[in-house]
Amino acid sequence: MKQKQKLFVLIGPTAVGKTKLSIDLAKHFNGEIISGDSMQIYQGMDIGTAKITAEEMQGVPHHLIDIKKPDESFSVAEFQVLVHEKIAEISKRGKLPMIVGGTGLYIQSVIYDYQFSEAPSDDDFRVKLEEMAKNKGYETLHKKLQEIDPASAERIHPNNIRRVIRALEIFHCTGKKMDDYLNEQNHELLYDSCLVGLTMERELLYNRINRRVEVMMELGLLEEVQALYNRGLKDCQSIQAIGYKELYEYFNGRVTLEQAIENLKQNSRRYAKRQLTWFRNKMDVEWFEMSPEAEANGKKFAEISACIEGKLGIKANTY
Secondary structure: OOOOOEEEEEEOOOOOOHHHHHHHHHHHHOEEEEEOOOOOOEOOOOOOOOOOOHHHHOOOOEEOOOOEOOOOOOOHHHHHHHHHHHHHHHHHOOOEEEEEEOOHHHHHHHHEOOOHHHOOOOHHHHHHHHHHHHHHOHHHHHHHHHHHOHHHHHHOOOOOHHHHHHHHHHHHHHOOOHHHHHHOOOOOEOOEEEEEEEEEOHHHHHHHHHHHHHHHHHHOHHHHHHHHHHOOOOOOOHHHOOOOHHHHHHHOOOOOHHHHHHHHHHHHHHHHHHHHHHHHHHOOOEEEEEOHHHHHHOHHHHHHHHHHHHHHOOOOOOO
């Protein structure tokens, strides 16, 4: 029986402290990091996605960052293929592949071999939806998707009509939302995996999220988003990212800048809550409570390192 490749996955809500810890762990275990964030793939979207800087990387190789232009679409199925390839490449180099990020379905699709292409189809129904999109507009179909599958509608931009139709087709054929359909597949862990999740007392986490938004504004988030807006990038998947869609509302004159910033904070907090709910309900994760004291004294690093050694059967810098 072929031995499974080893894989470490670090997940958790935005602002919980994944970036610094991931670098420390990568250096400790001779790892390379694959971004599990569905928006850090886009070039020119650095501040709003909290993209790691070259200095912060400290020489640790990172993958699947800046691989798409902001006007290009990206799907979980495409992510799955790319990450499988990267895991194989990193393992071949004798390094530990490490996925770090917070996009639940994307990470889950890699660990378990979701079969996106095998969902049932109905050609007549699909043609009917294509005609509806043509005659009544893409928004009509996206609203239908919002009604039956809000999670998929949130992920899929209205203009990505192929994916909107596919999600509607799966519901039509199975009576199930996309996430539920995928979760009912016969899942087998593809890798010898260790999944670690970081969590934090909610008030502290929310305060950190609010402060992160303020820092992003200080670093030039408004100018970053305005540059995209001035390029005419409006109907693209990337602009639906938190941090961008809120400021687009300001540039479109629908809200004040103060309200846009407050909306950004609120949406970021809500997203963090959804991330935690997803990971707790759908993935087998070893959870670690973070705190400023734990981050400062290195206690959590030692505990997580021990967890990785125990789960994967490896020692520091020996993999």
